[in-house]
Each structure stands twice: as C-alpha cells, then as structure tokens.
Amino acid sequence: MAQKVLISVVGPTAIGKTKLAIALAQHFEAQILSADSRQFYMEMQIGTAVPSKEELITVPHHFIQHKSIHDTYSVGDFERDALKVLEQLFQVGDTAIMVGGSGFYSDAVVYGLDHFPETAAGxxxxxxxxxxxxxxxxxxxxxxxxxxxxxxxxxxxxxxxxxxxxxxxxxxxxxxxxxLNLPKIPRPFKCVTVGITAEREIIYDRINLRVDKMMKEGLLNEVKALVAYKDKNALQTVGYRELFRYLDGSIDLDFAVEEIKKNSRRFAKRQLTWLKKNNEILWVDYQDDLETIVVQIEARLK
CATH class of the missing domain: 1.10.20.140 (Histone, subunit A)
Structure with a gap:
C-alpha cells in the first residue's frame, strides 16, 4: 500500500500560503484542507483573506466558509472532521494538502490535541x-x-x-x-510541514499591503453588516475588532486601519514564535519556486 502523506503549509499571515498550497495540490493531484480558523465562517470573507472564487475552482477545498458565526465550532470539532475528510481522500489518492495560519488547528490534525485536567466549577x-x-x-x-x-x-x-x-x-x-506537546497517538499518515518565511521587514510590508487591499475591497462594509453580532467569538479577531471600535465612535478610521496593521504584525510575530518551536518544519523562502520546494519535500519523505 502506498504511503499516505499530508503536506501542511504554514507560516505568518500574508506570506503566500494559499498560493503555495494550490501549486502543491496541482503538482500532487491533491485536495486542500483549510486549517485557518478565521476562514471557517461564511459571513467573513474579505477580512479573513478567503481564497478567491478562481482559486477555489482550481483545486477542491474543504473547511472554507462551512460554518456560521452563530455556530460553535472548536478545535476538537475540526480535528475530528479533518481526520474524517483525510480518511476519505486517502482512499482515492496518496497525498493531501493542509494550509492555514492557525497553528493550534494545524497541530491538532498532525499531532492530536493535548489533554487537559478537569477545571473547577465557576x-x-x-x-x-x-x-x-x-x-x-x-x-x-x-x-x-x-x-x-x-x-x-x-x-x-x-x-x-x-x-x-x-x-x-x-x-x-x-x-x-x-x-502542551505531550506524547500523542501516532497518525496513520506521514506529514511534512512546510513553513514559508521571509525577512521580518518583508513580512510586515506584505501585511500592510494586504490590509490596504482589504479596505479597498470593502472590508468596512463587511464589518458594518456584522455589527449586531460583534460579541460573537468568531468576530473577536484582527480586522473586525478594530473597525467595530471605529463604528462605535471610539477611534477614527485612519487610526483603526493602522491598528489593524499593527495587530496583524503582532499576530504574525506570535505565529512565528509558535512555529519556531517545531523542529520538524521544513522552512522555505517565500520566493522559492515550486520545483525547489517539491524536491525538498520528496527528500524529507525519503
């Protein structure tokens, strides 16, 4: 029986994970699982950088806008559902791609969730x-x-x-x-985690450009439509929280946009802090071509 392989693409926000995941999926004739917890919700699109319609058509995707902000969907739910999808995909192919900036969710699929003690009432x-x-x-x-x-x-x-x-x-x-990170039950597939990186200044520049692009695409109108639900857990995230403050009169729009950029940069720093603890990640430069990355993945699998 052929080895079953999950290629997990990780990295800081705005680094180009979606682009690489689609290229890898096309190369390996695979489907994509999104492990970006912000992209699960159908009401949120611009502020979560959901793949475009063209990108979604190019390769079949799973876990993109499949839930509502009114639903409760935990990392445990995602782990269970993702493993079911992988089981189905591995019945017809040998490779699947997972991509996302939520390291907790990616790790849940690759390694399994950590188990925590019972908590005290109240x-x-x-x-x-x-x-x-x-x-x-x-x-x-x-x-x-x-x-x-x-x-x-x-x-x-x-x-x-x-x-x-x-x-x-x-x-x-x-x-x-x-x-965290205690021994887990082994998965019935091999995983290669590919981390995309760049110099910090480049990452920050890409984040700033993405925020400007989101605003031009109508992020403010998207947030206006969600004001009534601003206390929902799904909306406690960068890009929405700052514009809610603008809409309630706490800050002006220019300051809100700068806050989105600042908080996105801080989020990217925390993403890298999380990822750098994983010595198994195969790090590639954001400008590396597909052929170079595929060669490194195949060498890792051997």
Missing part, C-alpha cells in the same frame, strides 16, 4: 465576568504572571483563548503550557 464564569467588567488587559496580565511561556505565543487579543488558558492554570495550579 472559574470560567468568573473570568468571563472579569473580562466583561475590566477588559482584556486584566486577562493578559494574569496570564503573563501564571504562564509566561504561553503568553508569548497565544493570540493576546482573543479572550476565548485567554480565558481557557487561565481556567486551566487556576484549576490545576500548573501553567497551561505544561499540558
């Missing part, structure tokens, strides 16, 4: 109440004190992630990060 409710009363900075500061390692890699603007980590820290008396 802790989550108390943390959520503190967040509503005092804002996200209180949670950020507490996490920095209780788990400085996870603080360096988590999306600090995602209250759901902060509350979950603090809930485990407080209930167990141990850092959330101490439960």
């Amino acid at each position: 802790v989550r409710d108390n943390l959520n109440e503190r967040y509503r009363a005092d804002g996200i900075e209180v949670l950020q500061n507490q996490l920095k004190e209780l788990d400085p390692e996870y603080y360096e890699s988590v999306d600090l603007n995602n209250p759901h992630r902060l509350v979950r980590a603090l809930e485990v820290c407080i209930s167990s008396g141990r850092p959330y990060s101490s439960f």
Whole structure:
C-alpha cells in the first residue's frame, strides 16, 4: 500500500500560503484542507483573506466558509472532521494538502490535541465576568504572571483563548503550557510541514499591503453588516475588532486601519514564535519556486 502523506503549509499571515498550497495540490493531484480558523465562517470573507472564487475552482477545498458565526465550532470539532475528510481522500489518492495560519488547528490534525485536567466549577464564569467588567488587559496580565511561556505565543487579543488558558492554570495550579506537546497517538499518515518565511521587514510590508487591499475591497462594509453580532467569538479577531471600535465612535478610521496593521504584525510575530518551536518544519523562502520546494519535500519523505 502506498504511503499516505499530508503536506501542511504554514507560516505568518500574508506570506503566500494559499498560493503555495494550490501549486502543491496541482503538482500532487491533491485536495486542500483549510486549517485557518478565521476562514471557517461564511459571513467573513474579505477580512479573513478567503481564497478567491478562481482559486477555489482550481483545486477542491474543504473547511472554507462551512460554518456560521452563530455556530460553535472548536478545535476538537475540526480535528475530528479533518481526520474524517483525510480518511476519505486517502482512499482515492496518496497525498493531501493542509494550509492555514492557525497553528493550534494545524497541530491538532498532525499531532492530536493535548489533554487537559478537569477545571473547577465557576472559574470560567468568573473570568468571563472579569473580562466583561475590566477588559482584556486584566486577562493578559494574569496570564503573563501564571504562564509566561504561553503568553508569548497565544493570540493576546482573543479572550476565548485567554480565558481557557487561565481556567486551566487556576484549576490545576500548573501553567497551561505544561499540558502542551505531550506524547500523542501516532497518525496513520506521514506529514511534512512546510513553513514559508521571509525577512521580518518583508513580512510586515506584505501585511500592510494586504490590509490596504482589504479596505479597498470593502472590508468596512463587511464589518458594518456584522455589527449586531460583534460579541460573537468568531468576530473577536484582527480586522473586525478594530473597525467595530471605529463604528462605535471610539477611534477614527485612519487610526483603526493602522491598528489593524499593527495587530496583524503582532499576530504574525506570535505565529512565528509558535512555529519556531517545531523542529520538524521544513522552512522555505517565500520566493522559492515550486520545483525547489517539491524536491525538498520528496527528500524529507525519503
């Protein structure tokens, strides 16, 4: 039986993951699974850099806008669903491609989820109440004190992630990060993770250009249509949160756009911090051609 292979394409936001994933899918005659948790939601398109209609037609994609912001969809749900899709794809082919900037979701498929202890009753409710009363900075500061390692890699603007980590820290008396990356059940396929990188200045320039492009494409109108749902967890993300502040009169539009760029750059830095901990990643330059990358993937598989 031929070896089954999952090629996972990772890297910071705006680095060109979608382009490479499609090129690899065409080369290996494979289909693509999106592991970008922001692209799961049908109401969010411009601000999440969903692949264009032309790109989606070029190669079959899975987990693109398949959920609503009103749905609850966890990383555990994604792990389960992605493994089912991979099982189906491997019945008809030997290779599948996964792509996304959500390292937690990619790792869930490649390595399996970490298991955490039971949490004490009421802790989550108390943390959520503190967040509503005092804002996200209180949670950020507490996490920095209780788990400085996870603080360096988590999306600090995602209250759901902060509350979950603090809930485990407080209930167990141990850092959330101490439960991460423990031995997992082996997968029935081999995985090569390809990380795209570039000099920091180039990454930041690409992010700034992408934000400008999103605004020209109508991101503000997309956000206006979602104002009534701004408290939904799916919308607690860069690009939406800043424009909600503009729409409620807290900041002006130019400042909001600059905040999107700044927070996107910070997010990219955290993505790289997460990825650099994985010694198994095959790093390639954002300008490397497909042939060069394929040769490196095939060498890794041997």
